[in-house]
Amino acid sequence: MLLTISCTRPEGAAWAATDLGFLLHKNPSRMQSFDQSYGVAQVFYPEADEERCTAALLLEIDPVRLVRGKSRNTPEFSLGQYVNDRPxxxxxxxAVAISTVFGxxxxxxxxxxxxxxxxxxxxxxxLPAVPCKGGPEYAERVFAPLGWTVTATPLPLDPAFPDWGDSHYVRLELTGTLRLADALSHLYVLLPVLDGSKHYWLxxxxxxxxxxxxxxxxxxxPERAWITQRYLARRHSLVQVALARLAELDDAEPEELGAVDDSVDDTAESDTATTEPEAGKPPSLAVLRRAAVVGAxxxxxxxxxxxxxxxxxxxxxxxxxxRAFSEIVGVDVSVMSLRIAQRRLRRLPVWQAERVTLRQGALTYTDASLQGYDAAVLMEVIEHVDANRLGALEQSVFGSAAPGAVIVTTPNSEYNALYEGMTPGVFRHHDHRFEWSRAEFADWAHRVGERFGYAVRFEPVGPEDAERGASTQMAVFTKHKGITTEQNDSDEKGAA
Known part of the structure; x- marks a missing residue:
């Protein structure tokens, strides 16, 4: 099992290609061996000069060590444990060797x-041989969105018998300009995904x-649901938890990340069936919510x-x-979330990315640099703030920043009863501090609008029930003409 990583120095770069050795923490001048629980991993450099450097990871598998400790009751206990494609x-x-040798x-x-x-x-x-039961197009689908140029060449089942056709293995070549850490993380996750199995208990x-x-x-x-499903070996309970956590990172509903059917057989045909969107399937609540905010x-x-x-x-x-939005500022208290947002922005065209600025900050503290903007958005934010801190957020956003308009979305607690399996009194998200009914949200919005000089109107977002209203409720605040930030500050001081 062989992996080679080559680096070519761009013209005029201040670093040498052999600096790949520093990044990998492996000296190009000598071979190194690392014991694994199932064999030996060796690192060596077939070429190493200032213009081009190649590091090779050769993994030699001992089939006896690989199956040692497995009981006779395991499903795969057979001659196949010793005669297989694992070496x-x-x-x-x-993937495990990458994490231990190039950690x-x-x-x-x-x-x-x-x-x-x-x-x-x-x-x-x-990579000379990569299992890819869905065909070369699956390698393209998982690696290309990450910035790689992908060449996946099918390997014949037997070169001596071309009529037998191709095997489900490909020779994989990836080229691109990426951070080495990102490249290794892609391999760590996606190689087991393409293979569709793991050698250890999940x-x-x-x-x-x-x-x-x-x-x-x-x-x-775009293939995050399929990747999650395959990485977790179709363990339904694990997949559902992972999709829910991915939804939190992406401000999406778990169903937006893709429905998962753990009963599907591991074949190329069934994989295709699980990844194609259903015809006529309506957009998710997260998609509708973002569209409503942009429209507002x-x-x-x-x-x-x-x-x-x-x-x-x-x-x-x-x-x-x-292009209607000439300047966009994203603010969040989470450094990790901002790091993810920043990496996403790097993949955008320059004319888009240059209009966005990211800042780390808590919304319960005033920030003079946020004054003077046309509008501010609090999309699914207020319900994450402790009730006793809402006043500080109101002053920071409506009083200090005082944009011309503020758009606020939050869950409608009345609609929760329509969600299958949702227990009364339980919130939609574990981090929610509260979830308001339509009347409670209206009372809060009118009070804030009156206090800071904003008119307010309400719009439903997402699926709507005649009695319980829409799943998401949105308030659009617009500042009364003649109300300034200085007046708001003066009123607050007078009130104090």
């Missing part, structure tokens, strides 16, 4: 070249591994917009595609 095909065995590089750590560890460099990755810790290794790219990947911003004529509590950038992605 030759890239799989979870290679520092996988996590982006390099004391000698820290700036290079954060730099996207020209890379070429080659439990809840696999979810943490998946989200930790894929935090910068998996939430926004356009209706108030906003050009310079604050996305307060932006999270990993779901709404930012919608706003940057619309």
């Amino acid at each position: 030759y095909a890239a799989s979870s065995l290679l 520092s590089a996988l996590h982006g750590r390099c004391a000698q070249r820290p700036e290079l560890a954060e730099t996207a460099i020209p890379l070429r990755i080659e 439990d809840a810790t696999e979810i943490d591994k998946l989200l930790r290794m894929g935090e910068s790219w998996l939430p926004g990947h 911003l356009r209706a108030v004529g906003a050009s310079r917009v604050l996305d307060l509590g932006c999270g990993p950038g779901a709404l930012l992605r919608e706003l940057v595609t619309d």
